[in-house]
Amino acid sequence: MTMETVSLNRSHGGTQGVHKHVSAETGTEMTFSVFVPDHAEGAKLPVLWYLSGLTCTHANVTEKGEFRAACAEHGLIFVAPDTSPRGEDVPDDEGYDFGKGAGFYVDATEAPWAKNFRMRSYIETELPALIAAQFPAEMARQGITGHSMGGHGALTIGLRNAGRFRSVSAFSPIVSPLACPWGDKALTGYIGADRAAWREYDACALIADGARVPDLLVDQGSADGFLEEQLKTQLLVEACENAGQPATIRMQEGYDHSYYFISTFMAGHVAWHAERLKA
Template identity: 60%
Template sequence: MPHSSAAAVLKPMQIISDAKVHGGRQGVYTIESDACGCDMTFAVFVPPQAKEQLCPVLWYLSGLTCTHANVMDKGEYRRMAAEHGLIIVCPDTSPRGDHVPDDASWQLGKGAAFYLDATEEPWSANFRMESHIIDELSAVIAGHFPADMSRQGIFGHSMGGHGALTLALRHPDRFKSCSAFAPIVQPSTANWSVGALTAYLGPDQAAWRGHDATLLIADGARFPEFLVDQGKSDQYLETGLMPWLFEDACRKAGIPLTYRLHEGYDHSYNFISTFMDDHLAWHASRLAQA
């Protein structure tokens, strides 16, 4: 199996599970994370094409309260990923462990790291998910898997949609495609994210702007195009997601946005799995041209 060149300085990786599916392999792994100060779990699907060639990498970021397993169990991505020859990487949503700080709220702490590097105590010692994904886990994927790291895309759901949009805008040279299911597009005003930004980044809202997709665009960040799908019956639409704010930001910045509002769909994986094939095909066509 071919690998990219970073193997000499790799972190060791423990295999938790490995199974054949759609001609490829679905694995779950852990590494000792320096960024997060704990063991971090992640899932990787490797398509059958990887037996002969390096394959593009598509990162999926999950939402609040989730782990790597939610999309792996309910996202229905493997058949289409195998068809298009896509490696799918599913990180966890936060650090884990008895020593990792937490909060009673499901909107803060474990399962709610918001894909940023916290600067405020007690969170700053462990909640460094941007560094974990962009630097640490990327090196693991490059070294342990048959990955073409010059062709990377990113997508996600809800808090993970927020993460996908902000990481794409913050690292446009890294990612060639970006999409989202029901993303939190303006966490600086959404009801389920203001508390987390205050805890992780402090009360000065100027520090929040670099982790808010609409404000990143307002401040000059650019990305070639986006795809966003949203359920019209999503219970969080009005106060937590507010996709029209992202639509307006993209329009003002001249960023092409394909925004689709779907009658009757909610916030669940019933919605995500329905449109998963569309997103994988969309990314595959763009990564093929990268």
């Protein structure tokens, strides 16, 4: 498993790296960022994954997420992957909400997407193996979070892999692709018209179908312009209540969908994960 380091910057008592590798899953070069706090030689640190939202790369949270001080304080490695395969040979859509920058953390089955759009397997299997091989990561202690489409990714990957992730949280997640226009477009395109096949990519459906994690933390801005039509946080509240899934789902008054919101609550999420990862 080879990896090329693009940049290393000292920051907040640790090292912020950007790296790239050729992914067998996506058939493309993939770029990701990893923050590693200073640590004793030979020590291994828990890992917090952050999955980004529509239109983002690794760079958005790396530059604007304000996670490093908290990760250094708590001794967590922070991994931020890209949101889709990239490159001239990768098919795309003219919308911002499908194709490049919009992988939705699924393994596509429909042409022409199936060849490259394998972000589920990339995040669930290929990239973790690379992280384990290349970084001082204690892979028995992993948590996952994300924003918007990446909040959907964090919830669904976390719920499907409860044995791997000790902690699952999200910022303004898409809670049910089955119930919103973004999800309808993306899953029809990537997975096809059989909506029963979408349930493993829908946090509310996964919970209704029996998936469980010890608890969930979700922050959502009340002034988020996508709340009513796309995010529909209340569906997750109801799914958790109906299924007895413990969850703390907070509506944050006046906050929107931007990194001004995410960065405000990032340190709190990092601390929440650290408490569970280091228990």
